Amino acid sequence: MGKVHNSKSHKDLTWDYSDPVNGQSIPAPFFYDADIFEQEKEHIFMKCWHLVGHVNELKEPGTFIVQDVFEQSVIIITEKDGNIHAWHNVCRHRGNRLMNERRGKVGGMLRCPYHSWCYNLDGSLRAAPRTEHLDNFCKKDHSLRKVRMEIFAGWVFITLDDDAQAVSEMAAGAEEKMRKYLPDMDNVELVEETDVIVNANWKVIQENSVEGYHFVLSGPVHKDLAALIDFKGYTLSAYDKYWTYIGPPNKDVTHAYGMPLEGATWQTDSFFNIGLWPNTTFYSFPYTDMVGVFIMIPLTSEKSLLRFSYYAPKGRPVPEVTKAAIHWMNTQLGPEDIVLNETNQKGLHSIGFGSGRYLIDDSLPNQSEHLVFNFHKLCYQAIRE
Ligand code: FES
Ligand SMILES: [Fe+2]
Incomplete structure (x- = not known):
């Protein structure tokens, strides 16, 4: 039997990222090679900050x-x-x-x-x-x-690296953005924590979350999400070691997550997301009173633990629309993305792929994959430079 395509190590594999607009995307073995995974473990996860929870839990x-x-x-x-x-x-x-x-x-x-x-x-x-x-x-x-x-910003982080740059330096400016969209952030309690095993590399999950290209082009639940925001105004911005993707509200909607909005209360009507290097995202869905957290925790090169945590303001009942949004995330939007994560992971092994092209287009800022490129570059630099 001949050697299969994926059996050789890619521990020295390189990528020319000098031209994101016209060049090739990061090569596929970065998403499945066991040696590259070990390099990420050592150079990314043993050095980065890991979110533990909110101070109110402690x-x-x-x-x-x-x-x-x-x-x-x-x-x-x-x-x-x-x-x-x-x-x-x-x-x-x-x-x-x-x-x-x-x-x-x-x-x-x-x-x-x-x-x-x-x-x-x-x-x-x-x-x-x-x-x-x-x-x-x-x-x-x-x-x-x-x-x-x-x-x-009220969140507890740990690192195994005594020389790691402080979170407050790494994410300078992030707290201000979080507080603008999540004004109740100091007064939250954990409502739910759900762990889901996903058969995909952690980066496959991350890159899916940092682009709006698939919103109206993939499954029906994504279209429902896109309809809650003014999708044309969806803005994806890269900072040094963090990134935001924010959708202003579609003020015309009367229902969200299967619930009427009439009489509902929320802390933000926007779709707000902020990702902190390398794998922590804080977010809020439009018209909800919650702080969502999702973390892609790598287990192997092709398996991750996706941790969904939901925080809501303490001392008052979780609003019905917010509860519906959490349920919708757990049962509809999350699963729709997870299917894509797992089919993407399978496809990356194909000898018919290798690498692809980013859709990076200033004239389509809401669908441009510049944050996908930015994230790939940070990962590549962490293990190669
Ligand atoms: S008491 Fe802890 S290992 Fe013996
Ligand atoms: Fe998605």
Whole structure:
């Protein structure tokens, strides 16, 4: 049997991105090659910031969220004084993983399920049974190890890279844009978190979300979304390490997500999206009172975990139109895109493809794929330059 097209490594594969308008798009192996995936893991995901959640989820002492980054696991937990800390989620005795739930709440300490070493919420070792008679055993040598954390615009991020540029520098200007469209952002609570496994490279999912070319040209649910906005005014803008895509409202609509708008309340009537390098997007659907988050978490070169989180203002019922929008995203728009993500992933392997052409056209700004190119370039630069 002859060698199949995809079996050779592309670890040194290059791409000439000097002419996005007339040149070729990033070559297909960047979306499936296992060696390139390892390079992304090392140069992108071990260095970038990962969104954990909103500070409001971590108000109560002892509340924790566990954030995994490939084999690494981090526990973000609130101390009695309200300070939030991030620790490597591993016991200093023999390396057992401490907490295995995604979210939870403990009393005053973290106990390792193996030999019951116990840690205070400030990371210090409180007790290590039977170690009293060990020579040279000093509890203070065995505190949990710290992970770098930053709170940006009320959102908690962690990074495994102590040299990473701060989120506030990387995304300078982003907070102002978020607050303009998401005025309730400081007062939100998590309503729902849904994880979906998608058989596609994380970049296939990302590139789908940063272009409007497919809005009226793919499936029926996308057309419904396009109808809620003034699609001609859809604007996609690249900044240094973040990007926005914003659709002003179509003021003529009377219904959205199958619900009448009459009497409804919302915090924004626009379709607002902001993506932070590399894989976190905050957004709001038109006529809703929510902050949506979606994150494309890479699992393998051809499998991703797509995490949909929905936040709504605390202390009041979620408006019916907003609830309908969340349901619509989970059951209609999301699935319509996921089918495209998975058929796209399959097609990328074809010996009949290789690479393609971006639709980059200033005369069609709402459908131009300049953000797709911008994203591909950032990914390429991160692993090759
Ligand atoms: S590995 Fe945690 S107490 Fe032994
Ligand atoms: Fe889409």
